[in-house]
Amino acid sequence: MRISPTKFISLLFLVLSVFYLYTAYNIQVFAFDENAPFNARTFPIYLGWAGIILSSLKIILPEKITTEVNHKHLDYKSIICLIIISLIYAAVILKIGYFISTSLFLFASYYFLGERRWGLMFILSFPFVAAFMYLLHGLLNIYLRDPFLKYIGVMG
């Protein structure tokens, strides 16, 4: 038997709702709040049950409209590349600072999306991020933490 992707997602949502409900029942509340008409558990418990009921209905009821996706037309390679670059960016942003990490992220993203005009890629990464930082930090006075620029004395 082939299960449709929508029903599979509903099944995952059912599992999530069961887990959510289990966690909701285990929320520690104050002793005096235990039998109160409403405590920190009440709303999550309602949500957990609502999630179970709705996802079960979606699994049980026949599908009126089916969503077909042709996987041959999906560009898995590019999206995986972009997600990996984003994850690396998130991992290094605190260590090497906003300016360098963001500029490198932009440069690498342009490259992986097929861009090869090096001059334009450079302008739209390093000087662009510098201008953006100046707008935030210099003009709007919004603090932007950057250990590297602080180290070389560009930022206070």
Place this chain on the structure above:
Amino acid sequence: MIEGILIGLSTALSLTNILMVMVGCFAGTIIGMLPGLGPMTAIALMIPITYGFDPSTGLILMAGVYYGAVFGGSTSSILLNAPGIPGTVATAFDGYPMAQQGKAGKALAIAAYSSFAGGTISAIFLLVAAPSLSKVSLAFRSPDYFALMILGLTAISAFSSKGQFLKAMMMVILGLMLATVGQDSLSDITRFTFNNMNLTDGISFVLIVMATFAMSEALTIIFRGKDPNRAAKQISLTELGSIKVNKEETIKMAKTIPRSSILGFLIGVLPGAGATIASFLAYGMERNYVNEEEKQKFGKGSVHGLSAPETANNAACSGSFVPLLTLGIPGSGTTAVMLGALLGFGIQPGPRLYQTNPEIFWSVIMSMYIGMVVLLILNLPLIPYIARILAVPRNYLIPLILFFSVTGIYLMSFNNFDIFLMIGIAVVATFLRLYDFPMPPLILAFVLGGLMEETLRRSLLISDGSPNFLWDRPITLIILLITITIVGWQIFSTFRKKS
């Protein structure tokens, strides 16, 4: 009253004040377009600057910044599908598809005209009915708010689901579940944090909206890059930047604006409800009003679908000044910041302000209105240039959208956990969107989650745990009956289509 309006006008129309409102509108538009920075931040940034000014000049500058930031938020919603504030989420439903069809200038112009018209109509309401409407504002109790939120969530699920109501309701529950992460507002007990300190404060709205809209949109464009049905069209720059609205579109706007203004204003008057619920309800209501052919265009670039939320959110912004000015109760985050600014100028809003200091009352209202007029005059000529953002090649636009999304989050928390979380949610959202699970219900549920729990808590405590609060008060009962009708209609239409 006429005397008060004239005093307000003469103050607001001085050369210095006109200059201030222009500077404010420009600065507000720029700040509003930046990710994570909405009108609240924009006004907060202006407070220290305005301390040196006299109260009316300071308030006029803030009015310009306020409307500029709201317009800036709509711009990023329409062009990049990246709504920076909850009030402009519904704008993206039809504004973004319209921009994708190469009509970005037109979409921005419709948004600007609708905002202006909504603001104008609601300013008239504000002038005429502010004191008496404050009583309506006080008549709403916790059970009514709870019922109103249930109505809002059901309506958005019904209208954005394209016949798949259950999928939309599942997204509502997911949004509410995400809203429960973090500390419980009353007891401070942490929930669903799994001992992770980064989740103690909960998940921020900007993170969710950037992940499910902007970032997931960027990933979807890349993901479906090989799909021949979705291949990028050649868009002409002239068409992209054109702000011409034809006769048919003007008629559509003319029909939508009055009803969305009334709804937006009335919702705005209720403390806490604000522009978000107003824009979503207006979108839903508009879809109900139009004929079957127009209904099919919703979500694909409908003029009605864009005009309704834009009108309603601006009308609600003016409406939110009713409880602020007449009761001294700020109904939203933005009006709370405005209250702080008013107090800083030595103005105490409340029931006595209208009687004892009518000139201040009217100059605040008039300055808000002049802010809107100047915004329209200033921004219309800029639209053709702003719209050209979409002409940026995909290879550059996608990384720039990702950059804006990440920066919006980084500016708020300065930690990378939030960026990882955002990437995770964006990936899940991309797959959910692939199989037509709608994101708008998730966003609205997430925004309303905290308030909904709070009103349910109060209602249940007042009724000692009994569900009677749902039908004890006529207002609650009426709202609930409307909700049941929407759900019933969804079930009926499902069976009708099957048979």
